[in-house]
Amino acid sequence: MGSSGGGAQREAQAAEARRQAQIAQTTRRINQIYDSPDRQKQYADFGSAQRDLYMQEADRQKGVADRELKFALARSGLTGGSAAVDANRRLGEEYSKGVLESERQAQAAVANLRQSDEGSRANLMALAQSGLNASAASTQAAAALRSNLESAQSASRVDSLGDLFGSVMTAKKRSEEEQAKRRADRAYTNNYGPFWSLGEQ
Amino acid sequence: MGTEGVWIPAVIAAVGAGASYYNTEQTAKRQDAELARQIVASSQRQRDADALINKTLMEQEGSNADQYESDALQQYTEQLQRSKGSANRGLGQVGALSDRFTQDAANAEQRIDDYGATTAKLYSRIDAPANQRMAEGITFSRLAGDLDNVRSGFQSDDYLNRLRLGNIRRDPWLDAFSQAAQSYGTSGGY
Numbered sequence A: 001m002g003s004s005g006g007g008a009q010r011e012a013q014a015a016e017a018r019r020q021a022q023i024a025q026t027t028r029r030i031n032q033i034y035d036s037p038d039r040q041k042q043y044a045d046f047g048s049a050q051r052d053l054y055m056q057e058a059d060r061q062k063g064v065a066d067r068e069l070k071f072a073l074a075r076s077g078l079t080g081g082s083a084a085v086d087a088n089r090r091l092g093e094e095y096s097k098g099v100l101e102s103e104r105q106a107q108a109a110v111a112n113l114r115q116s117d118e119g120s121r122a123n124l125m126a127l128a129q130s131g132l133n134a135s136a137a138s139t140q141a142a143a144a145l146r147s148n149l150e151s152a153q154s155a156s157r158v159d160s161l162g163d164l165f166g167s168v169m170t171a172k173k174r175s176e177e178e179q180a181k182r183r184a185d186r187a188y189t190n191n192y193g194p195f196w197s198l199g200e201q
Numbered sequence B: 001m002g003t004e005g006v007w008i009p010a011v012i013a014a015v016g017a018g019a020s021y022y023n024t025e026q027t028a029k030r031q032d033a034e035l036a037r038q039i040v041a042s043s044q045r046q047r048d049a050d051a052l053i054n055k056t057l058m059e060q061e062g063s064n065a066d067q068y069e070s071d072a073l074q075q076y077t078e079q080l081q082r083s084k085g086s087a088n089r090g091l092g093q094v095g096a097l098s099d100r101f102t103q104d105a106a107n108a109e110q111r112i113d114d115y116g117a118t119t120a121k122l123y124s125r126i127d128a129p130a131n132q133r134m135a136e137g138i139t140f141s142r143l144a145g146d147l148d149n150v151r152s153g154f155q156s157d158d159y160l161n162r163l164r165l166g167n168i169r170r171d172p173w174l175d176a177f178s179q180a181a182q183s184y185g186t187s188g189g190y
Helices: A006-035 A037-076 A082-132 A136-191 B004-062 B065-082 B084-091 B099-166 B172-186
Strands: none
Touching: A006 A037, A006 A082, A006 B004, A037 A082, A037 B099, A082 B004, A082 B099, B004 B099, B004 B172, B065 B084, B065 B099, B084 B099
């Protein structure tokens, strides 16, 4: 291929190597961000805050209900009776239900946050990939163009060499034809008389 | 006519072919240099895109919910302070009050304050991750816009690059000379 072709190819290779390294590094960094212990701790803290908020409200309502039930039973003269046991059992069951509901909501909130982060990770990854590949299209176009040029140059050089030998061969053949013609003329003149002697050419 | 009838046309044909080869080589060199320049320029633009991504990643790496939590807590606390009078209004009785009432009212006020503070703290812990992610989303949107700008630059460069490359052509005078020389050689000097 001669001296040409090296510069663009070297630059393209360097750009591609750099791009690949950048993609690998960026992917690693994004994963590190979302898998970091800080984020994991944050999920736990977020869930804990949700749980505490719900439990605070459940406990507050339970406290109010306990007091109201206590006075209601006392006013009705049912304190210490089976009705009191039954009412307190129902209150306890409601409270347990509230506790479980709180936990369920806290877990759902944490799951939503995680899901949101996974979506965010995927978006950032796609965004970064698209940005890191921004030059890929033009570099590939340049490489394709380069390949076309190489092909054209190669064909051109082959044609040149073909022309070179073709020209020499044609000249040689023509010269041989001339030489044969001269030899034939000389023989004809020598053999068939002096009248048509044309002399040597 | 001696051997010069053979070698002179052959030499002229060879010179013509050599000129054609030289022209091809020179054109290829210029195209290669232009392509290399374009790839370097493209790499520079890519560096700009990389820098934008890097900046966003650094922001993301430094992204922390603590600041959002303290900001939210401060706002909740300020709101509680502003509404403290209304919250405690029922406890502010006037007249001859027993010590017990006064003591209970003071305790109740403290419990209202504690309840508000605890709830504010919980709210701020819950709000902080959401606010943090909202800010991260804004950063990503900004990055997307910036990358679109870089991509537009790439497309513009790409168009101009093709034009520039297309304008690098063979030297027509050298081709004409080469053709004439080779024709002369082919015809054997006639």
